[in-house]
Amino acid sequence: MTRSITRADLEALDRADPLRAFRDRFDLPEGVIYLDGNSLGAMPAATPARIREVVEDQWARDLIRSWNVHGWISLQQRIGAKIGRLIGALEGETIVADSTSINLFKLLEAALDLRSTRRVVVSETGNFPTDLYIAEGLLNHLGRGHTLRLAEPDDVEAAITDDAAVVMLTHVNYRTGRMYDLRRITERAHAQGAIMLWDLSHSTGAVPVDLSGAGADFAVGCGYKYLNGGPGAPAYLYVATRHQSHISPVLSGWLGHEAPFAFEPSYRPANGIERFIVGAPPILGLTALEVGVDVMLEASMDEVRAKSVRLTELFDALVTQEIGAGTFALVSPSAPEMRGSQLCYAHENGWPIMRALIDRGVIGDFRAPDILRFGFTPLYVGYVDVWNAVATLEAIVAERAWDAPQYHERALVT
């Protein structure tokens, strides 16, 4: 029999952790183990001062001149380029703009345009709802007889046939944490003549992504999860250089124009990735996002991934060791190479159990109908945190704390 995992083991891992110093780069409340960075990342310690500077020194003092003197006008490009380094993009292939949903719309529309003789969009049944909703809305409004072909993860490859215009997938599933082989699926899409559109919302900053290596076409992603960009941070998008000049953006706003301040009567798309900008850049949101991205860029993505794998393995092993194998059903793949930086368990009392955990300082989240979701952000989650989180869960199980009526009240946001 394998030796039990002890708290001392985890203390030793924390001491040896090469990412240990990053914990102090975040301002987290005392007594909280934050396992929800996959929903809203924690606040980098440098964020308040940076926002203060932009608000009180730049906006208040330099007013309209800030667009030039403080480089506001090129923030989307600058931060986009930094995010590009996290996902294997080449220069000029990434930009920050709008929300993930809106970026999905832009690129799905562009992909359909590039494959105008085809009528099928392939995606996954359990894809994040907004991805499916955006596709549904676009296809209905185009009114050209497109269909959305949804498959279970194991059947996705087979569903990509030579009638597919676009394959639109989330690399790491929001609910299960299951991760696709990005290169393999991209190759399958290309072999069938389809455009591949990846949603990296649960990947960037959590797992290594190499879009160039995979020959990817399009990608989008979220700024407020593992990038720690703040609530509702702007999103980003990626378009491989070879496609850019062939796309006439459907959301053809003035800041995507080749010469926005010439105020020309007709739209001329900017030469590069800038054509995917629409309206005025949200400077406050961009400011916070850049701080988060900068912290992320200081870390080695290989070390992040290695620690993430270890954290999830240990958490799951401890759930079995301390609580037993039968109580929580692991919904995430059991092989770490098949999943992102999260673990999900099904339990019929998922909602009140998560309420009880949060009450005791272990913050994860709940996804309907019965999923307890735990995200592991290696920059600020440590090994002893894993021990303490499982110990808290074990106590809740031992006490049947989910019977307490206050944990059954529902919240607007879950």
Place this chain on the structure above:
Amino acid sequence: MTRSITRADLEALDRADPLRAFRDRFDLPEGVIYLDGNSLGAMPAATPARIREVVEDQWARDLIRSWNVHGWISLQQRIGAKIGRLIGALEGETIVADSTSINLFKLLEAALDLRSTRRVVVSETGNFPTDLYIAEGLLNHLGRGHTLRLAEPDDVEAAITDDAAVVMLTHVNYRTGRMYDLRRITERAHAQGAIMLWDLSHSTGAVPVDLSGAGADFAVGCGYKYLNGGPGAPAYLYVATRHQSHISPVLSGWLGHEAPFAFEPSYRPANGIERFIVGAPPILGLTALEVGVDVMLEASMDEVRAKSVRLTELFDALVTQEIGAGTFALVSPSAPEMRGSQLCYAHENGWPIMRALIDRGVIGDFRAPDILRFGFTPLYVGYVDVWNAVATLEAIVAERAWDAPQYHERALVT
């Protein structure tokens, strides 16, 4: 001959100004006369503390729980309702979301859908470029043979004929300041069976707007001009109650779903104005916007308008009195009831003159090819400011300061 306007006259007006106390509600740099609030509004003095609270107390301390406990999830509705009070909307007809350009796209697409047998969009030749670009992009991508019919302001009414699906106009023109009669044009559009879509970017917070009184259909507008919401603040949109349930949003994102956290596989639009939300709300931008809107709501819009008219009348009279009638050609309508809260003058040296003005602390802006643009925000621009601004302009003319080579360098953002 009329008596000359004196500085003492303007001092007396400042003393009697019922809006005078609002000047202290804004943090403006010493020695600056800010006549560019129609491009980027000044910072309300309350903004930094409010942002600090949201960043350092809410995001950092309460993390993901903030969506519920600090009401983040309903900020767009709350601020939207406040903006609705400034434009004569009824409850549930306004919401904050995305950028002006994206909101234009949503509502133009919806309007074309509501008038699906018609193929003409009427607008103005000199409309703000993004309005025209967005229409151009949408019409091209729909590929249903729609045309954009552009008319000069005086010819717009005649251009609204019974083949028009939508009339899309900016209420106050960004370049000239010319203002349409909102009720009259709306009635004309309705008489011809068209949907009326107003862009209120240069109106809200500057001139009284009564959408309900005018029987308006749709409107959009910008948060970072007269609402003082900060650089790249989120925008807003208005949809009259009678239309809401008939619109299936083209940008059908998850937060516009009737039950976003049920994570249902299919899109069901929310029951009311919330269906026009797409992705996650930008909390930092919303926070700053709310402060600006709150300040605005404390002022009487009638007093704002009365002061705005007086400021522009005095500025123009002083330009004539101090500089002479021939130097600067007024591009804005000379009748105050025909214009918003700005004045525009053409001058062949418009660019270097504006550079020289800014160098001397009078901040307006330049719009190609030759327009000097001055915006008057009655909450923080006073009567003596007008005197001093014209005196500075007069000195520049007297010295031919525009000959200085440093004023001829171009900037990215004008």
